[in-house]
Amino acid sequence: MDGEGNIKKVNNSVQPHDVWYAKNTRYCVTFNEFYQPLKKGGRILVRFIGDTARKENFCLIRDTNWHHVPETFKVDMIKCIREHFVIPDGDGYDKGILKRVGKSVRQYRHDLKKAFFKPLTKTREEICRAVPDGVPRDSWIRLVDYWYSEKGKKFAECGKEARASQNHVHTTGSTSYANIEEKNKRELTELEVFKQTHKRKDGSYVKDTATEKFVLDGDTYVESELAINPTKPKVQIQNEAFSKLMYGEDIPKRPLGYGFCVKGSDVFGVHGILRKEAFESGEVVLWLSRIRKKWKIWKRLL
Known part of the structure; x- marks a missing residue:
C-alpha cells in the first residue's frame, strides 16, 4: 500500500x-x-x-x-x-x-x-x-x-x-500451522493437521518418536467409531480421536496443532467450542465467508 x-x-x-x-x-x-x-x-x-x-x-x-x-x-x-x-x-x-x-x-x-x-x-x-x-x-x-x-x-x-522429552517432531520447517490450513484452502481437523505437519516428504515419520503409532491409533479410532456410528460426521470423530489420544481428560495450556500464540482457552473456551461445533456441523463455510466479508469492508475503508 x-x-x-x-x-x-x-x-x-x-x-x-x-x-x-x-x-x-x-x-x-x-x-x-x-x-x-x-x-x-x-x-x-x-x-x-x-x-x-x-x-x-x-x-x-x-x-x-x-x-x-x-x-x-x-x-x-x-x-x-x-x-x-x-x-x-x-x-x-x-x-x-x-x-x-x-x-x-x-x-x-x-x-x-x-x-x-x-x-x-x-x-x-x-x-x-x-x-x-x-x-x-x-x-x-x-x-x-x-x-x-x-x-x-x-x-x-x-x-x-x-x-x-518431545516425542513428536514438527517437519514443515518455518511454514506455520496457520499457513498449512491456508495452503489447503480449507479448515483441517486436528488429526489432519498433525499428519501434515509431522510427516516427511516421503510420507514417513521421524524415527524414535511416537508419531507413527499415534497416527495409527488415531486412524483405528476413526474407523471403529464410523463402524459404530456411520451417520456421525467424520470431522467430529477425527477431532475426538486427536483430543482423546493426545490430551486424555486434560485441557492443555498450549494446544498442539494450532501454532504460536494460541492458548487452551482459545480452543477449549466458549469461543473455541462454538467455532469447532460450527466446523464439525458444516457451518464453517458461513463462518469463513463472514470473515472474508469483514476483511473486504476493512480494505475499502483504508
Whole structure:
C-alpha cells in the first residue's frame, strides 16, 4: 500500500532490508481469528520481526527475561512495525506481535550461545572478548555472565530436558500451522493437521518418536467409531480421536496443532467450542465467508 492508499501485488521476494528501505510503502497482512499472520504478507512480517529483534536499539539481549524489557522499547517496536505494515487496530494484534518479538529474541540468544559460548574450550575472559558483530560489549558481557550463573545453568538444563522429552517432531520447517490450513484452502481437523505437519516428504515419520503409532491409533479410532456410528460426521470423530489420544481428560495450556500464540482457552473456551461445533456441523463455510466479508469492508475503508 502506497501513501495514497493504493494497493498493488508484489510478486518478487521481499526481504527485511526491502521493508526497512521502502519509502511511502506498507505491506498488507491478513490474519486469522487467532491473530496469526497468513500468506505472503504474514511471512514478510514474521521475517521482519526476526530481523528487528536482533537490533539493539529495539531489543536488549542482556535482558534475559522478556518481562524485564522496558515498556518504552516494546512501544517503539509496535510503532516501528505498524509504520511498515498494514495491521488492524486492536490489543490482540499488538500482543501477538510482542509475543513473536520475544520468541525471536530468545532464538537470537540461542544462536549466539551456540556459536560463541564454548566453556569447554575457552576461558570466561576469552568468551567475553569475542564480542559478536552488532552486539554492544556491555550487553555481551552481561549475557555471558548470565550463562555462567547458576540460574542460567538451571534453565539450560530445563531446556535440554524439555527438548529430550518431545516425542513428536514438527517437519514443515518455518511454514506455520496457520499457513498449512491456508495452503489447503480449507479448515483441517486436528488429526489432519498433525499428519501434515509431522510427516516427511516421503510420507514417513521421524524415527524414535511416537508419531507413527499415534497416527495409527488415531486412524483405528476413526474407523471403529464410523463402524459404530456411520451417520456421525467424520470431522467430529477425527477431532475426538486427536483430543482423546493426545490430551486424555486434560485441557492443555498450549494446544498442539494450532501454532504460536494460541492458548487452551482459545480452543477449549466458549469461543473455541462454538467455532469447532460450527466446523464439525458444516457451518464453517458461513463462518469463513463472514470473515472474508469483514476483511473486504476493512480494505475499502483504508
